[in-house]
Amino acid sequence: MSFVIGVDFGTLSGRAVVVRVGDGAEMGSAVHAYANGVVDRILNDRPLPPDWALQVPGDYLDVLKNAVPAALRDAGVDPAEVIGLATDFTACTVLPTLEDGTPLCDLDQFKDDPHAYVKLWKHHAAQPQADRITELAAKRGESWLRRFGGLISSEWELAKALQVLEEDPAVWAATRYWVEAADWIVWRMTGVYLRNACTAGYKGQFVDGAYPSAEYFEALNPDFADFAATKLDVPIGQLGAAAGTLTAEAAAWMGLHPGVVVAVGNVDAHVSAPAAQAVDPGQLVMIMGTSTCHVMSGDVLREVPGMCGVVEGGIIPGLWGYEAGQSGVGDIFGWFVENGVPDSYGRDADEKHQKLSELAARQPVGGHGLIALDWHSGNRSPLVDHELSGVILGQTLATRPEDIYRALVEATAYGTRLIVETFHDSGVPVTELIVTGGLQKNPLIMQIYADVVRMPINVLDSDQGPALGSALHAAVAAGAYPDIRAAAAAMGRVTRDAWQPDAANADRYDALYREYRSLVDYFGRHGNDVMRRLRKIRREALS
Secondary structure (H helix, E strand, C coil), rough: CCCCEEEEEECCCEEEEECCCCCCCCCEEEEEECCCCCECCCEEEEEECCCCCEEHHHHHHHHHHHHHHHHHHHHHHCCCHHEECCCCCEECCEEEEECCCEEEECHHHHCCCHHHHCCCCCCCHHHHHHHHHHHHHHHHCCHHHHHHCCCCCCCHHHHHHHHHHHCCCCHHHHEEEEEEEHHHHHHHHHCCCCCCCHHHHCCCCCCCEEEECHHHHHHHHHCCCCCHHHHHCCCCECCCCCEECCCCCHHHHCCCCCCCECCCCCCCHHHHHCCCCCCCCCCEEEEECCEEEEEEEEECCCCCCCCCCEEEEECCCCCCEEEECCCCHHHHHHHHHHHHHCCCHCHHHHHHHHHHHHHHHCCCCCCCCCCCCCCCCCCCCCEEEECCEEHHHHHHHHCCCHHHEEEEEEHHHHHHCCCCCHHHHCCCCCEEEEEECCHHHHHHHHHHHHHHHHHCCEEEEECCHHHHHHHHHHHHHCCCCCHHHHHHHHHCCEEEEEECCCCCHHHHHHHHHHHHHHHHHHHHCCCCCHHHHHHHHHHHHCC
């Protein structure tokens, strides 16, 4: 009997799951929280500007050293029977390194320098660079821009790299590689540095075998001309392929043997699709956690406005992989519970979430009189603008916390419906919705989403969707299955029609959704830049 291990590196923690190769049974799992979490306010007693989000790479190694051995103990599996291991990461999460992969933040000379640290996916301080990247590409008629819905995000590799160059030349000069964390962790385990095709395509604008040209980069900034040639110059690894085997050092960290095959890195959202057996066109998988990623494969190439990208083989070989997303979902609910809910609703955050969900579920659709925009962390799709911010309209002195909570949940559902409709309108129909991630456990959220989108919702039958998806890729890399489709058929699992839309509620939500669309147009599309002006005023006040 053989087993594989999937390790999912999330925003606040990493989780490992031990999976039986024959049928995908999850034998054991463990979670390890990052000691430093998200560094977004203070770094070594130094205040950070607004919209920064950093992490410490050593926290990722601690996941390997703690969660993997704990998952093996929980599974009661002989480590000698483990044949493969694969990882997935939030994206775009990037860091600068030396030639040998040493993070610059590990060097004494840069330990207090924010730009030397990992920039987490939700680091949005590079929005000015993202705006210039998009504007210049559009002006020059760069064909690759169309693959990303016509807009480049501040969350992605190019904007974050350009920010380092322009704000911290010393860190930039010391940077040999600009590395996705998904690739860095594989590098640390195997000694082999490859850029995985998923993040290179979606987050690094690697299109049809090439990055944007040196001439384009030079037009952005003369010192950026050689970015691709000097900072990204490594081979591309295909999803499900073997990157190498564990080094003796890495094997010792985890209590494994050096012969364990390690798969090429991947993204948490994309590995979840085969875990949910979503390997055919039109099956949209929503990975719902602090943010939501929407991934789907299609058999045609279309230009979809504001999408995070379309990459050939980006999810399933032989199909076009489409990605969209919402920058804040669970983060929004968590922010409200932490900052806007009195202790009379519960002793801690979990109790408050439960109480708010129970009270909100008793309300009729529209009963709170509110409409909200889900832009508290900016808008990823379809507007691709992280200068946008949240709105709650209709509050009165009678408004209660449960009203706001439900309105925020509904706003995220409206955001998903807008993404689904954008796919439809672009000739990439969505035929099935599948949900995975921590929020699938909340009945209020799931029912509202089914009603708002007017589609049944299937759920991935696992509490560890991305980790399970990584385990499937580990099985393919280790040679247990010929491809990811075969692995998905044998090891994936999904519960069909777990949530059905209520027709009467769906009709009421249609009217509220029209109001949401009018706010999207007013604040996001028709030139009213009050949100950007407020961001500018805030930055100036805090500088």
